[in-house]
Structures are given as structure tokens and as C-alpha cells.
Amino acid sequence: MNIFFGNIKKAGEGTRKKKSKLKEWIEAVIFAVVAATLVRTFIFEAFVIPSPSMEKTLLVNDFIFVSKLSYGPRIPNTPLAWPFTLHTLPFTKNTPAFSMAVQWPYKRLPGFGKISRNDVIVFNYPCGDTVLKSKGGEDEDYYNLVRGLGYDRVWKDYSPPVYRPVDKRENWIKRCIAVAGDTVSIDEGIIYINGQATSSPRHFEARYDVSMPDHKKMSDSLLNKLDIDRRVRDTQDSTIFSYTLVSDNVDALQAMGAIVKRRATIVGAGSDIRIFPFDPQHYEWNEACLGPIYIPKKGATIKLDTFNLSLYQRAIVTYEHNSLQVRNGKIYINNQETDNYTFKMNYYWMMGDNRDESLDSRFWGFVPEDHIIGKAWLIWLSYHQNRIRWRRLFSVIR
Structure with missing residues (x-):
């Protein structure tokens, strides 16, 4: 009996085909890509700091890991995309790296915690839904150009805008100054949260x-x-x-x-159209003096009128996908006259530690929760002028 089954086993082994080196190599590459994509999507992702807006907390050419588990990994909105790309294929200027044939609604898996004030967070740029391309193929902010040049000139002088889903918008990093439900204001450069003055970050510049x-x-x-x-x-x-x-x-x-x-900060009211909510007729604010602004919270209902509408219009229309019109001084949301609105998501107010050199929520408003990528966790590499900054390696971001 043992001899019989032993012979069968040997016969089976003899009939197997040995995999070619090419097939083994292809299978190994596919496995590595799938494994790396899962890690990148659900556990952590690597980013590099491109600008000085977070100095000295984070420096240009700091390479960091961002934890997806801290707030819960976000399910991709556009699952059909080339691995390890954001919105454009490498070595091209305008070729999309994703397909919008399949679009999934926003969903986030459970995480270890919630967003807190002073967390350093990576997120998708809220105004990156619509971009223009320069002659060199670089992204240009559509909304800033329209405010500065006018709608007609922008559509005349530039090629048609490029539209991107949430998870394919540019990645930005800032510190969360205020969370959903807070009221933020800035007076002479000092930030107040719920009426209380806040202290500056440790490396505030x-x-x-x-x-x-x-x-x-x-x-x-x-x-x-x-x-x-x-x-x-x-x-x-x-x-x-x-x-x-x-x-x-x-x-x-x-x-x-x-x-x-x-250096003296700008004190008092101004008329800077770059400042959120881009409505100097009602809000003559500047980067050193603005607010108070209520940060929308999921489930919270606010009163709406033609005065405060500019603060929340983008959240209602663009982020929460409603139609909105104002007719004869009355507000219509989804063709229903109303004087209030209940928010579907939490929102956050982000600012850079290098406040005088930072484009942040003062210039583009709230960050919706579906734009949050993760919490900045660790600096794993840093270099400057072709030299490694050894003392920054493997330091935790605070």
C-alpha cells in the first residue's frame, strides 16, 4: 500500500511544470505592488515636505510617514488608478493617472482616535477640485485666477479646467487649529478658539x-x-x-x-479679496484679523442669511453636493426655500506653523473630513544642500 501511494506521489511530482524565471518575476512584482498598495491605502504613506509653511516643525525635504490608522483609513473614491500615482502619470503633463468610470462614496474605516487641535495633518487641497494648467504643465489655482482676472478672461486665456475627485487632489500638510464645532478668530495675529487665546506652536516662526x-x-x-x-x-x-x-x-x-x-502685523479691517470668504463687501478681513467663524460640525444646524452665506456656500454646494440659489433675497437649497442648513460632515481649520509664509485656511476656508488623509507621524529622512540632517532622522512629529 505504501509503495502504491508512494509511486502515485512521485508520478504527480513528475508531471508538474516548472515555472519560468519570467513568470516567477512577474508574480513577485504583482504581489509586491498589491501589498505595497494595501499598506499605502490602509496603514501608512510616505510624503515629502515641498515648502517652508510648516517650518521649523517640518523642513523642506523632510521625508515623513503619515499614519492612516490614526483617524481611520479612507476608502478610495476612485479605485481605478495606476499604483503609486496621484492625479497625473509620471513624465507627462496632462495625462490622468485615474479613471472616473467607477466612483465610490466617501467612507472611512474605524481608526485609533479622532482629530484633535494641534494635530499635524495631511489632507487633499480643498480647492483642488478645479485646476488650470500653465504652459509648462504646472497646476494653477482656478479660483484664485477667476477672482483676480475674472471668469471671462480665464476661460479665454487658459485651456479648459481640469476636474479632479477628492482623493486625486494635491496633498497638503498643516496644523489643525480648530475642530468641528469650534469658533475661530484672529486678532492682531493672535488666534482665539472659542474666545480663548491660544499659545503658539513650539517651533512657531x-x-x-x-x-x-x-x-x-x-x-x-x-x-x-x-x-x-x-x-x-x-x-x-x-x-x-x-x-x-x-x-x-x-x-x-x-x-x-x-x-x-x-514685524508689525496688519491690524483692523482690510479689503483683501484673497482672504476667505472672498467677500469684502460683508467681511473686510485680512490674514491677521478675521472672524469669528463657526467651524461646521456634522449634524449641527445653522441659521442662513445673505450675510453669512458666503462663509458656508462652498461647503453646502461643493463639498456636500447641494444646489443653491439666491432669488429676491431668499435662499433656496435643492429648490426649497430655507433659512437654515444642517451639515453632513465635520470640518476643520488648518494653519501653517510658519504663519507669515503659509497659504492655509485663511486663504481657502474649511477642510472637510472626507479630504483628511492621515496624521503626520514620523520623519524617516531629511536632507539639505545634499547633506543628510542626521539629528532629524526617525524623530516623531509633534
Whole structure:
């Protein structure tokens, strides 16, 4: 009996075809791509910091891991897409890397926690739903251009806009200043949440005018020693130079005998059309003085009128997919006259730690919860001027 079955086994082994090297290689690549895509979608994803808006918390060319598990992984809206791409195929300028043939509604799996104030968060740029392409193939903000140049000129001078679903919009990173249900305001550059002044982040940067004892610019060696960015702004006084500094820089320079003064922020009302909600007729705000603004919370109902409509119109129409018209001073949502609205999602207010160099919620408003990608977690690599910043490696982002 053992001999009989032993012979059958040997016969079966002899009939198997050995896989070719090419087939083994293809199967290994497919497995690696699928595994990496699952990790990238549901566990963590790698990003690189491209701008100084979060200095000194995060520096240009910091490579970070973003945790998808912190708030719960988001199910992709556009599942038909090339792996490891965002919205455009590599080495092309306008070729989409995704198909909108299949669109899934917003859904997020359970996570380890909820978004809290002062979390550093990666999200899809809220106004990235519509972009224009420059002659060089770079993205340009459609809404900013329309506000600056006018609708007719933009449609005349530019090629037709490109439309993108939520999960294919550009990735941005900022600090969450206010969460759903909060009321935020800024007065003389100081942020107030629910009427209480907030403290600045540990590495908060601001512009200062510096006059050294010898009335010269700081040397490169001193800039390196104090870890000060070399982006210098000259002032009208040839003995005074403007730098972006953190509080430790200010203390060190003052100890050396330098005169250091914070650059005056714009105080009072303005008429800057760049500032949210882009309605200077009703809200004459600027980047240093705005609010109070209520941050929408899921299930919360607010009173609507023609005065506050500009604050919430984009949330109602673009993010929550309703129709809205104003006729004879009356508001119609989905063709029904109303004076209130109940929000379907939570929203957040984001700002950069380098406030004077940050394009953030002051310039484009709320971030909806379906735009949230994850929580910035760890710096795994960092370099500057072709040198690794060793002390930043594997540091936790706070």
C-alpha cells in the first residue's frame, strides 16, 4: 500500500511544470505592488515636505510617514488608478493617472482616535477640485485666477479646467487649529478658539527686523549656527534686515547685542479679496484679523442669511453636493426655500506653523473630513544642500 501511494506521489511530482524565471518575476512584482498598495491605502504613506509653511516643525525635504490608522483609513473614491500615482502619470503633463468610470462614496474605516487641535495633518487641497494648467504643465489655482482676472478672461486665456475627485487632489500638510464645532478668530495675529487665546506652536516662526551691532547682515556661519533660513528681506533702512525666526533665535540674537523687533502685523479691517470668504463687501478681513467663524460640525444646524452665506456656500454646494440659489433675497437649497442648513460632515481649520509664509485656511476656508488623509507621524529622512540632517532622522512629529 505504501509503495502504491508512494509511486502515485512521485508520478504527480513528475508531471508538474516548472515555472519560468519570467513568470516567477512577474508574480513577485504583482504581489509586491498589491501589498505595497494595501499598506499605502490602509496603514501608512510616505510624503515629502515641498515648502517652508510648516517650518521649523517640518523642513523642506523632510521625508515623513503619515499614519492612516490614526483617524481611520479612507476608502478610495476612485479605485481605478495606476499604483503609486496621484492625479497625473509620471513624465507627462496632462495625462490622468485615474479613471472616473467607477466612483465610490466617501467612507472611512474605524481608526485609533479622532482629530484633535494641534494635530499635524495631511489632507487633499480643498480647492483642488478645479485646476488650470500653465504652459509648462504646472497646476494653477482656478479660483484664485477667476477672482483676480475674472471668469471671462480665464476661460479665454487658459485651456479648459481640469476636474479632479477628492482623493486625486494635491496633498497638503498643516496644523489643525480648530475642530468641528469650534469658533475661530484672529486678532492682531493672535488666534482665539472659542474666545480663548491660544499659545503658539513650539517651533512657531515669524518675521523679525534685525539690526546687528555692526549693522551688517549675519554671516553664513552665524546663520548655520543658529539654524536660520537664509531668505533675507531687505528693509528701507540699510542697517536693518528681515529674517524669519523662532523664539530661540530671537533670544540668541538679543544676547549678542542685536536689536530684534517683530514685524508689525496688519491690524483692523482690510479689503483683501484673497482672504476667505472672498467677500469684502460683508467681511473686510485680512490674514491677521478675521472672524469669528463657526467651524461646521456634522449634524449641527445653522441659521442662513445673505450675510453669512458666503462663509458656508462652498461647503453646502461643493463639498456636500447641494444646489443653491439666491432669488429676491431668499435662499433656496435643492429648490426649497430655507433659512437654515444642517451639515453632513465635520470640518476643520488648518494653519501653517510658519504663519507669515503659509497659504492655509485663511486663504481657502474649511477642510472637510472626507479630504483628511492621515496624521503626520514620523520623519524617516531629511536632507539639505545634499547633506543628510542626521539629528532629524526617525524623530516623531509633534
